[in-house]
Amino acid sequence: MRTLTRLALLLLALGACAEPGAPERLTAGRPPSRDAAARDPAARGADAELRALLAAHGFTGRVASTLEARLGRRVDPRLADVGRLLWFDPILALNGDNACAGCHSPTHGLGDTQSIAIGIDNNRVVGAGRRGPRNQRRSPMAVNAAFYPTLMWNSRFRAASGDPFDNRAGFDFPAPEGRTLSHLPHLLAAQAFIPPTERVEAAGFAVPGDNDALRAEVLRRLNAAADYRRRFAPLFAGVRAGAPITFEQVGLALAEFQLSQVHADAPIDRFARGEAGAMTAAETRGAVLFFGRAGCVGCHAVSGRSSEMFSDFREHVIGVPQVAPTVGNVPFDGPGADEDFGLAQVTGDPADRYAFRTAPLRNVALQPAFMHNGAFVRLEDAVRHHLDPARSARAWTPALLAPDLRGPPGPIAPVLARLDPRLRAPARLDDAEVADLVAFVRDGLLDPAARPERLRHLVPARLPSGLAPLAFASP
Numbered sequence: 001m002r003t004l005t006r007l008a009l010l011l012l013a014l015g016a017c018a019e020p021g022a023p024e025r026l027t028a029g030r031p032p033s034r035d036a037a038a039r040d041p042a043a044r045g046a047d048a049e050l051r052a053l054l055a056a057h058g059f060t061g062r063v064a065s066t067l068e069a070r071l072g073r074r075v076d077p078r079l080a081d082v083g084r085l086l087w088f089d090p091i092l093a094l095n096g097d098n099a100c101a102g103c104h105s106p107t108h109g110l111g112d113t114q115s116i117a118i119g120i121d122n123n124r125v126v127g128a129g130r131r132g133p134r135n136q137r138r139s140p141m142a143v144n145a146a147f148y149p150t151l152m153w154n155s156r157f158r159a160a161s162g163d164p165f166d167n168r169a170g171f172d173f174p175a176p177e178g179r180t181l182s183h184l185p186h187l188l189a190a191q192a193f194i195p196p197t198e199r200v201e202a203a204g205f206a207v208p209g210d211n212d213a214l215r216a217e218v219l220r221r222l223n224a225a226a227d228y229r230r231r232f233a234p235l236f237a238g239v240r241a242g243a244p245i246t247f248e249q250v251g252l253a254l255a256e257f258q259l260s261q262v263h264a265d266a267p268i269d270r271f272a273r274g275e276a277g278a279m280t281a282a283e284t285r286g287a288v289l290f291f292g293r294a295g296c297v298g299c300h301a302v303s304g305r306s307s308e309m310f311s312d313f314r315e316h317v318i319g320v321p322q323v324a325p326t327v328g329n330v331p332f333d334g335p336g337a338d339e340d341f342g343l344a345q346v347t348g349d350p351a352d353r354y355a356f357r358t359a360p361l362r363n364v365a366l367q368p369a370f371m372h373n374g375a376f377v378r379l380e381d382a383v384r385h386h387l388d389p390a391r392s393a394r395a396w397t398p399a400l401l402a403p404d405l406r407g408p409p410g411p412i413a414p415v416l417a418r419l420d421p422r423l424r425a426p427a428r429l430d431d432a433e434v435a436d437l438v439a440f441v442r443d444g445l446l447d448p449a450a451r452p453e454r455l456r457h458l459v460p461a462r463l464p465s466g467l468a469p470l471a472f473a474s475p
């Protein structure tokens, strides 16, 4: 013990002799040293402080490894692969020009290439050059959605148990589905019933009828595709015996694909598991702010039902500017039809207007835009917004957005009037601290396995439907 203390003191003294600022200069020219021994005493102090903060929040850095235990079985690679093909195949989109991947692209963590999603009547490009009428919100990344107890920006799909792996208390969806999807084993399998019925996202307007009629038409097309029947048959006895593919089976396959896309092994996780030097000194200082004085973890939570996803999965008003597309196919809210009422769309309660689900932050650096409507295209702006929402929102202009999003924005005063109390007196951070916080959010939360070059292999060479694939641009 005493020897250890002496050793620590010696190391401390050695560190103190090092040229001040040397570690910073190291980071400028080449990749920052992740070697703990090369750290100065301040860095080692931050390491210890961060360990204490992570322990206080029960953060383990092991959430990815809990997946199969929570599922109660192994992820089935064959089922996931059928789900992958469906993800990319316009056969699920009756309009014929979109797919899950059109909005949830492997070039962006299975998230949007846009500030606000473009659905039907698009130019079949997935990337910055995507064109077409806008829907209402940005598509979140589906990577890691396996752990989310509520889905969508206003949490309108939710596991009543607070656990997406547990359907015993039912899955709540708005009408007409209500609780009818509660028999599915995972919230994502239930969610998969919805996009093919959304007319502006995927279905279009040529096929008449209700959601069940639209699903029936999707299944008719799927069952007419021999290659799909051949792929579903080994997985489902019914299909093997000649019965049609069901929508439950489609949902199970799409969910399995998403279960296979858990990428939650970021530097912060490796640090929490005891890997000294997993994070740079700047990332560590940023993490100390995030979990400490900056108060981020108050909403971007890691404990309990958050499953270390950096969200409390509750809705808050943080005063995001209201982007209003000039060419869209979804009616917006409010007297000027230029607003998004967020949670109030679900509850009908005006007090819930402008509240959105705390964005889970893992892999957020992969996104081309931030917030429910992509109002910010630079991560630093999204972070800084929290530090003075009123000033940020009033100074905001849509100048950095795509041309069809640069029209007059919706009103900001009613949004700021409902600002979450936590953001009314935010922490004061200097520029160096903001830079550290951004370094943590950008790099400390990024699992390299979710990067575009590591997900590109998911794009199928050809589709079982024989339909023409969408064109994926490089990020």
Ligand code: HEC
Pocket (backbone or CB within 6 Å): 087, 092, 098, 099, 100, 101, 102, 103, 104, 117, 118, 119, 120, 135, 137, 138, 139, 140, 141, 142, 145, 148, 150, 151, 152, 153, 154, 188, 191, 192, 195, 196, 200, 201, 202, 254
């Ligand atoms: C037109 C673009 C579009 C298409 C096509 C699309 N989505 Fe989405 N997706 C979105 C948007 C936008 C949201 C968020 C909507 C909201 O919050 O109101 C979303 C949300 C989700 C979520 C919830 C993620 C979270 O963080 O809560 C999942 C899961 C999902 N989509 C899966 C799918 C699947 C599976 C398909 C294909 C069957 C699909 N999506 C097709 C745009 C799309």
Ligand code: HEC
Pocket (backbone or CB within 6 Å): 290, 294, 295, 296, 297, 298, 299, 300, 315, 316, 317, 318, 320, 356, 357, 358, 359, 360, 361, 364, 367, 369, 370, 371, 372, 373, 379, 382, 383, 386, 387, 420, 422, 423, 437, 441
């Ligand atoms: C009062 C709760 C709350 C606090 C505190 C908070 N956030 Fe957020 N944050 C949110 C909500 C809610 C959103 C999504 C808002 C929207 O899209 O309308 C969000 C969005 C974000 C985004 C954009 C993510 C994306 O996917 O677009 C980032 C980055 C972010 N927060 C970082 C931080 C940081 C860093 C801090 C600490 C300085 C912080 N937040 C503090 C609630 C909070």
